[in-house]
Amino acid sequence: MRSVFWIxxxxxxxxxxxxxxYLILAVFTLVIGLSFSLNLIAFANECLVYGNNPYxxxxxxVNEQVIRPLFGGFVPVFxxxxxxxxxxxxxxxxxxxxxxxxxxxxxxxxxxxxxxxYLGALVVSAVMxxxxxxxxxxxTSVSKPEMATVASLYLGVFLLGAxxxxxxxxxxxxxxxxxxxxxxxxxxxxxxxxxxxVSKSTALTDKLGExxxxxxxxxxxxxxxxxxxxxxxxxxxxxxxxxxxAFSLFVAQRVVDSHRWR
Amino acid sequence: xxxLKRLSAPVxxxxxxxxxGTDLILPERSTLVAVLxxxxxxxxxxxxxxxxxxxxxxxRGRAAREGGADLAYIIIVAVTxxxxxxLATRHHKRIDxxxxxxxxxxxxxxxxLSALPREVEARAYYYSGTLAAQKITDLxxxxxxxxxxxxxxxxxxxxS
Numbered sequence: 001m002r003s004v005f006w007i008x009x010x011x012x013x014x015x016x017x018x019x020x021x022y023l024i025l026a027v028f029t030l031v032i033g034l035s036f037s038l039n040l041i042a043f044a045n046e047c048l049v050y051g052n053n054p055y056x057x058x059x060x061x062v063n064e065q066v067i068r069p070l071f072g073g074f075v076p077v078f079x080x081x082x083x084x085x086x087x088x089x090x091x092x093x094x095x096x097x098x099x100x101x102x103x104x105x106x107x108x109x110x111x112x113x114x115x116x117x118y119l120g121a122l123v124v125s126a127v128m129x130x131x132x133x134x135x136x137x138x139x140t141s142v143s144k145p146e147m148a149t150v151a152s153l154y155l156g157v158f159l160l161g162a163x164x165x166x167x168x169x170x171x172x173x174x175x176x177x178x179x180x181x182x183x184x185x186x187x188x189x190x191x192x193x194x195x196x197x198v199s200k201s202t203a204l205t206d207k208l209g210e211x212x213x214x215x216x217x218x219x220x221x222x223x224x225x226x227x228x229x230x231x232x233x234x235x236x237x238x239x240x241x242x243x244x245x246a247f248s249l250f251v252a253q254r255v256v257d258s259h260r261w262r
Numbered sequence: 263x264x265x266l267k268r269l270s271a272p273v274x275x276x277x278x279x280x281x282x283g284t285d286l287i288l289p290e291r292s293t294l295v296a297v298l299x300x301x302x303x304x305x306x307x308x309x310x311x312x313x314x315x316x317x318x319x320x321x322r323g324r325a326a327r328e329g330g331a332d333l334a335y336i337i338i339v340a341v342t343x344x345x346x347x348x349l350a351t352r353h354h355k356r357i358d359x360x361x362x363x364x365x366x367x368x369x370x371x372x373x374x375l376s377a378l379p380r381e382v383e384a385r386a387y388y389y390s391g392t393l394a395a396q397k398i399t400d401l402x403x404x405x406x407x408x409x410x411x412x413x414x415x416x417x418x419x420x421x422s
Contacts, residue, residue, distance in 0.1 A: 063360075064393060148359040218351065230400060231360040239350035243343040250339050254332045 003108045007116020008123065011090070015124055020089075024082055028128050035074050036135045039066045040142075062143045063150070063231065067136070071153045072229030075132075076222060079125075079161050080193065084185035086124055087168025088178045090117045091256065095176040100259065110257035114249055118169055125161045129154065149231030156228020159241040163221060164189060166248035173255040189221065196220035271309025278302035278341060282348075303345070310338070367404055375409040382409075 015021035043065045050056035094100040103113060139145050167188055172181040195216050217223050221244070224237040281298030284291060310317070317331065358366040367375070384402055388395045 059393065061393075064396065146359075146361050148361070152359045218347075226403075227356075230365055232356060232358050232365050234354055234356045236347070236350045236354040239354075240347055243347055247339060247343050251336055254336060258328065258332060 003112045004116045004119060007108070007113060008119035011117055011120025012123055015086075015120065020085075021124055021127075024085065024124070025128060025131060028078065028082065029131050031078065032070065032075065032132055033135065036066070036070055036138075039070055040139070062139065062145050066139065066143075067145060067150060067153060068229050070135075071132075071157055072226070075157055076160055076225060079157075079164050080186065080189050083125065083161060083164040084168045084182045084189070086121050087165055087172050087185060088182040089172075090121060090169055091172045091252075092176050092178045092181055096178075104256075104260055110260070111253045113256055114169070114173075114253045118166065118249060118252075121165045121169065122162060125165060126158070129158060129161070146231065152228050152231045152233050155233065156225050156237075159228075159238065160221070160225050163241045163244040163248075166245040166252075167192075170248035170252040170255075173252045192219070192221040194220075196223045267309070267312040269309075270305045270312065274302045274305025274307075274309055275341070276302075277305060278345075282344075285348075299345070306338075306341070365400060365404055367408055372408050375405060378409055 043060070043062060046060060046065070047057075050060065091100075094103060104110075136145065136150055168181075168185040171184040171188060172178075175181050175184070198216055218240075224240045227234050227237055277298055279302075281295050281302055284298060285295045288294070317334075358364070384405070386398045386402065388398055
C-alpha cells in the first residue's frame with residue numbers, strides 16, 4: 001500500500017510541477033463559474049418576476065434550476081473532454097521517457113503501479129471537484145439549497161469521473177502514443193455515452209426489441225448518472241460505476257503485467 | 263473426472279449465457295433464469311477449482327499462454343461483474359434525498375403501477391426546456407421505473 005501512495009505522490013508532483021493540472025483547473029473553474037453565474041442570474045430574474053405570486057414562487061427550486069443543470073448536464077461533458085487529457089500521459093509517458101523498464105523491473109507489482117497512477121489522477125479530479133464547492137458556498141449565502149441533494153450530485157459526479165479516469169487509464173495502457181490514448185479514450189466514452197440515445201431510438205427498439213434496448217440503456221455510462229443529478233441514490237448505479245472502475249483497472253493491470261513477459 | 267475437469271467451465275459459461283438470453287427473451291420465466299444462473303455459476307467455479315493448477319502453470323508459461331490466461335481472467339472478471347450488476351439491478355435500494363421526496367411515489371401509485379395489466383402509453387404535452395418539462399420527464403421516469411410493464415413514452419411535437 002505504501003508503494004501505491006508513493007507512486008500517487010509522484011504522479012501528483014508531475015501534474016502540479018507541469019502547467020497541465022493548473023491549466024485544467026483554471027479552464028474548469030472559469031467555464032463552470034461562467035455557467036453557474038448565468039444559471040444564478042436566470043434564477044434570480046425568475047424570483048423577481050414571479051416573487052409576488054405564491055404559486056409560482058413555490059415552483060421555483062434552486063437545486064433544480066441552478067445546481068442540477070450545471071452538474072447534471074455541463075460537468076459530465078466537460079469531464080468527457082478533460083479527463084482523457086489527464087489519463088493519456090499516465091502510462092505512455094513512462095514508455096516515452098524510458099522509465100517503464102525501471103518501474104517494471106522494480107519489486108513493485110503491476111497492480112501497485114496501476115493503483116498508484118489511478119490514485120494520482122483521482123486526486124487531481126477531486127481537487128477539480130473541490131474547487132467547484134466554492135460555487136455551492138456562494139449559493140448558500142444567497143439561497144437555501146438542499147445539501148443532501150447537492151451531496152448526491154457530488155457523489156454521482158465523483159463516481160462518473162472515477163469511471164472516466166479508469167477507462168482512460170485502461171486504454172492508455174495499450175499504446176505508447178499519447179494522442180492515440182486520448183482519441184481512444186474520448187471515442188470509447190462517447191460510445192458508452194451514446195448507447196443511451198441508441199437505446200431510445202424508436203427504429204432500433206423496434207428492430208432489437210425492448211429487452212435489448214433496455215440492456216443497451218443499462219450499459220450507457222450517462223444513464224446511471226441521471227438519478228444522482230436528481231438527488232436520488234440508487235445502489236444499482238453505484239454498483240455499475242464500481243464495476244466499470246474495477247474492470248478497467250483490472251484490464252490495465254493485466255496489460256501492464258504483460259510487459260514483464262513480452 | 264477428466265471430462266468434468268475439461269468441460270465444466272465451458273459448459274458453465276454456456277449455461278450462464280443461456281440464462282442471460284432467457285432473461286432477455288422470456289423475462290417472465292424468472293425461476294428458470296435463476297436455476298440456469300445458479301447451475302452456470304456452480305459449473306464455472308467448479309471448472310476453475312479443478313483447473314487451478316493448470317491455470318497457475320499456464321500463468322508461468324510462455325507469452326502466448328500468458329496472453330491466453332490474461333484473456334481468460336479478463337472474461338471471468340467481466341462475467342462476474344456482469345452478474346453482480348444483474349443482481350444489483352434486481353435487488354436494489356433507492357434513496358430519495360430531496361427534502362420533499364420529489365422522486366418518491368405514494369404507496370397507492372406504486373400499487374397501481376405494479377399491478378398494471380398491460381402496457382400503457384403516456385402522452386405529455388409541454389414546452390421543451392422548461393422546468394415543467396423536466397418535472398414531467400422525471401415523473402414519467404419514476405412511473406417507468408416502478409411499473410411492472412413500463413409505459414411507452416411519446417414525445418409530442420412542441421412549439422419552441
